[in-house]
Amino acid sequence: MVNALNYAEMRALARRRLPRGLFEYIDRGTEDEVALAAVREAWDRLKLAPAVLVDVSERRMDTVLFGRRLGFPAVIAPTALAGLVWHDGEAALARAAARADIPFCVSTQSVTPIEHIARSGARLWFQLYVWRDRQLMLRLLERARDAGAEALILTVDTAVGPNREYNVRNGFGMPIQPSLRAAIDVLSRPRWLAGVLLRQLLADGVPTYAHYPPEFRTRVTRPAIADAVRLDDRVSWRDVAELRRSWRGPFLLKGILRVDDARRALEAGIDGIVVSSHGGRNLDSAPPAIEALPAIVDAVGDRMTVLVDGGVRRGSHIAKALALGAKAVLVGRATLYGTAFGGEAGAGRMLDLLRDELGRTMGLIGRPTVASIGPDSLVPHR
Numbered sequence: 001m002v003n004a005l006n007y008a009e010m011r012a013l014a015r016r017r018l019p020r021g022l023f024e025y026i027d028r029g030t031e032d033e034v035a036l037a038a039v040r041e042a043w044d045r046l047k048l049a050p051a052v053l054v055d056v057s058e059r060r061m062d063t064v065l066f067g068r069r070l071g072f073p074a075v076i077a078p079t080a081l082a083g084l085v086w087h088d089g090e091a092a093l094a095r096a097a098a099r100a101d102i103p104f105c106v107s108t109q110s111v112t113p114i115e116h117i118a119r120s121g122a123r124l125w126f127q128l129y130v131w132r133d134r135q136l137m138l139r140l141l142e143r144a145r146d147a148g149a150e151a152l153i154l155t156v157d158t159a160v161g162p163n164r165e166y167n168v169r170n171g172f173g174m175p176i177q178p179s180l181r182a183a184i185d186v187l188s189r190p191r192w193l194a195g196v197l198l199r200q201l202l203a204d205g206v207p208t209y210a211h212y213p214p215e216f217r218t219r220v221t222r223p224a225i226a227d228a229v230r231l232d233d234r235v236s237w238r239d240v241a242e243l244r245r246s247w248r249g250p251f252l253l254k255g256i257l258r259v260d261d262a263r264r265a266l267e268a269g270i271d272g273i274v275v276s277s278h279g280g281r282n283l284d285s286a287p288p289a290i291e292a293l294p295a296i297v298d299a300v301g302d303r304m305t306v307l308v309d310g311g312v313r314r315g316s317h318i319a320k321a322l323a324l325g326a327k328a329v330l331v332g333r334a335t336l337y338g339t340a341f342g343g344e345a346g347a348g349r350m351l352d353l354l355r356d357e358l359g360r361t362m363g364l365i366g367r368p369t370v371a372s373i374g375p376d377s378l379v380p381h382r
């Protein structure tokens, strides 16, 4: 039974369950964590303007995205290594998403292969990082398509690896490299050790990025393989054009923060963008996505689907994102913490909380449907 009442409680429960190295990998930002702090402040600065004396007896949180109905305007964000927080964590997340009637976006760097996650029956999206070896990458894309992925998200904000010093300090990385420090950390979390790590070791061996070639699994990684699946720092709009040609379904770019890039995405025939600072995890001087959103919506919002993510902790955040013109939000850490504490039930609980909070907020601002939330639902900036 997962009885957390909100995100903060869920995070606290997850913190007690996970080894420190893993918790910090999920929770923290990059460098001085300025971006992370700014995200929270940005949400708090936005104020909703309640319209009163409106009949809100029938509140409807469902919406439509790329022609398909969603239970409420959210998608579970792609997060690497979600399968480390719970045994079969990605499948648990996918099942929770299916119950909430929203899509789950599988990461290139998930611990569980997409074919296995697809058995959950969830609507899947697939997130792609461009590997140096394009043939290997295209084969992965084929796998995603064959497994039924509806939409493709290309993440474009990770041209080089971010500077996450706590991971270095904690000895946390992929492939897993055994260390005394990590061993002590893991031993202090026996439930996670038995319930996740040992089960994973017995079932599939050392946990790793499931979509990577098998040679990547161990520390004795062959340099050639490591190089082939290195995230390419030469990715350009030419790759976007090629991918556009090879992917038939909805195609989104994630990690857009500039109006000119959004316009360029539109010209490249992209269906949608995720305005995102990667949850404050990559560029520490990045603006909060929610602050970059209005200008981007102004420029392209009537011609492509604009989503936003970063720091969604409350249903009121979803209402604010909708008021600023986003069609839906992506949720990363919140559902990861739910999964870390309670697997499918925990992720489901987190989604229920967010949806119910959204419904309550809609009632309090006099906007009974998703479509009725607009710019006038916000107090104008002075």
Ligand SMILES: Cc1cc2nc3c(=O)[nH]c(=O)nc-3n(C[C@H](O)[C@H](O)[C@H](O)COP(=O)(O)O)c2cc1C
Pocket: 025, 026, 027, 077, 078, 079, 080, 081, 107, 108, 109, 127, 155, 254, 276, 277, 278, 279, 280, 281, 309, 310, 311, 312, 330, 331, 332, 333, 334
């Ligand atoms: C642990 C973790 C792993 C992530 N891995 C990926 C990834 O593999 N690909 C990607 O595009 N984004 C990744 N992200 C970013 C999320 O997709 C999303 O942009 C971000 O988490 C949103 O912020 P939130 O966690 O505050 O909701 C990751 C985020 C976290 C927390």
